[in-house]
Amino acid sequence: MNDDNRQSDLERATGIQADGEPxxxxxxxxxxxxxxxxxxxxxxxxxxxxxVSFWRDLALAQRDQRALERLVGVASNVxxxxxxxxxxxxSARTExxxxxxxxxxxxxARSGLRIWGGWVAAAILGVAILSGKLSAPLPVGGQRPxxxxxxxxxxxxxxxxxxxxxxxxxxxxxxxxxxxxxxxLATEPAAxxxxxxxxxxxxxxxxxxxxxxxxxxxxxxxxxxxxGMKPQPLPARVVGY
Amino acid sequence: MTDFPDVRISPTSKxxxxxxxxxxxxxPVPPTQVDIDRLRTLWEDNRRWVAAVLLAHKPKWxxxxxxxxxxxxxxxxxxxxxxxxxxxxxxxxxxxxxAARLAARRGVLRRHEPLDSNPEPTTPASDTQxxxxxxxxxxxxxxxxxxxxxxxxxxxxxxxxxxSYRQIGQILNLPETTIETRIAxxxxxxxxxxxxxxxxxxxxxxxxxDS
Numbered sequence: 216m217n218d219d220n221r222q223s224d225l226e227r228a229t230g231i232q233a234d235g236e237p238x239x240x241x242x243x244x245x246x247x248x249x250x251x252x253x254x255x256x257x258x259x260x261x262x263x264x265x266x267v268s269f270w271r272d273l274a275l276a277q278r279d280q281r282a283l284e285r286l287v288g289v290a291s292n293v294x295x296x297x298x299x300x301x302x303x304x305x306s307a308r309t310e311x312x313x314x315x316x317x318x319x320x321x322x323x324a325r326s327g328l329r330i331w332g333g334w335v336a337a338a339i340l341g342v343a344i345l346s347g348k349l350s351a352p353l354p355v356g357g358q359r360p361x362x363x364x365x366x367x368x369x370x371x372x373x374x375x376x377x378x379x380x381x382x383x384x385x386x387x388x389x390x391x392x393x394x395x396x397x398x399x400l401a402t403e404p405a406a407x408x409x410x411x412x413x414x415x416x417x418x419x420x421x422x423x424x425x426x427x428x429x430x431x432x433x434x435x436x437x438x439x440x441x442x443g444m445k446p447q448p449l450p451a452r453v454v455g456y
Numbered sequence: 457m458t459d460f461p462d463v464r465i466s467p468t469s470k471x472x473x474x475x476x477x478x479x480x481x482x483x484p485v486p487p488t489q490v491d492i493d494r495l496r497t498l499w500e501d502n503r504r505w506v507a508a509v510l511l512a513h514k515p516k517w518x519x520x521x522x523x524x525x526x527x528x529x530x531x532x533x534x535x536x537x538x539x540x541x542x543x544x545x546x547x548x549x550x551x552x553x554x555a556a557r558l559a560a561r562r563g564v565l566r567r568h569e570p571l572d573s574n575p576e577p578t579t580p581a582s583d584t585q586x587x588x589x590x591x592x593x594x595x596x597x598x599x600x601x602x603x604x605x606x607x608x609x610x611x612x613x614x615x616x617x618x619x620s621y622r623q624i625g626q627i628l629n630l631p632e633t634t635i636e637t638r639i640a641x642x643x644x645x646x647x648x649x650x651x652x653x654x655x656x657x658x659x660x661x662x663x664x665x666d667s
Contacts (some may be wrong), residue, residue, distance in 0.1 A: 240640035248614070248621075249642070276643045279650070280615065282596035287508050290520055294507035297524040299532050375518050453538035 237262055243273050247280050265367065392420050502545065505627060506552050508616045512609040513556035516601065526555040545627045548588055599649045607642035614639050 237258040245251040246259065253332070263269040384390025399417040403414050503524065510523045530551045538547050600608060613624045625632045 238640070241636065242635060244640035244643060252619075264549040272647060275647050275650070276576070279596045279643065279646050282593040283600060283612060283615040284617070285593050286600075287511065287612055288617070290496050290507040291504040291616065293520050294503040294524055295593075297503060297521060297528055301495050349609045436641050 239266070239269070239272075243269075243276050247271055247277050384421065389423065390421050391418060393418060460526070486560060486659055487646050488496055489617050493533055494619060497532065498535070498544070499528060499643075502548055505619055509549050509552040509609065509613045509627070510556055512612045515556070515560045518556070518559040521553045523552075526558075527552050530555070531666045549627050590623075595653075596646065596650065599646055599653070602649060603642055607638050607645060610635055610638045611642040611646070 237255075239262065242251065242259050242262065245255050251259070259269065320351075330425055381390050385392075397417050399413060399415045400416040402411050506527055507520060510520055510527070514520065514523055527548070531548070532553075534549075535544070538544050600611065603611065610624055612629060613619055613627065614621075621632045621635050624635050625639060628635065630638075
């Protein structure tokens, strides 16, 4: 049985054992850690008259403690060099390290993106020039396109057209937001040397009113060529969430 | 409009409800710079003792810095899932122990890899090598690794500069008095181990008794 459990609270608090003798180990530890009270020092003096090795053991324990402090000090210096990584670099190993915390073996709630997988009706693979933050570049003049008349300007970039479509979608309730930050797939220095080219997924939540829900199934001829798509009803669970 | 079946949707998802009822949806809140700064401060306040926990549990050959990076990555990815802030230290300790155990398992797997795979060092650097030529420190540190987990960890945590018994108790989720007892017994075990080695007797892990 562990002696932690055999010792009463009173013994622990006072360092005095049930037989009235002071706990030698506790006294040594209190002396080393600077926690010894006047009563503890008196007990140590008294103990040392009967136990000639007491002061020697205290000195040895103090030496051991200094050695451990040197070891841990080196480890602390190593830790000072390790900073938090940027968010997003979650590896399978990170997942394993973290979720085992739950003693009942349950994984914590998954990320919102995964829960919302079925809801993300449109994931747009975009290419952007990164200038500190992922966002659609502003057109010349720094203004977002105002398209109150519902017309698309022929001079707009595809990015501007998309922004306009999202704006209109939010207005009529068909687009109801974006979920989370863009998920970066790749980055590389831009060809012109200014900034970076970033390939990322931009999850946009879209809802549509439809009469029926189908998915396409490829129709393949006898030579193995795809000759068309045959609509198949989607299972309800795919539509539902 | 498509009718979404309630049974398939988490009732806690405000976004889902809002979409169903065609209401303006609450915006998902990404971590702000303040959150990130807070997490960074939290990590900087705790990483020294995390290193001591790793030291107490990791295999000798595992690289401490690598393991700290694993723990730091887990903090970034999962600290937000810790619902009760008072359990953060205990959670962080568990993450550190998991990282150390995972390293041990990976090490065991490596030993079963075919001979033509990338060679790993067969005699990896020991933690105690960093102590250089200080022979007494090296000896004591090596003996500390022979102590049982329950005594080694509090002893190493007590060696972290400025860490109080109360803080060690919060990390190990144990009362302060138990921490004191374990440190006291751990110190005695260490002393007895050192003496038994000096006398060139066969190595024995000392047994602790009430006396």
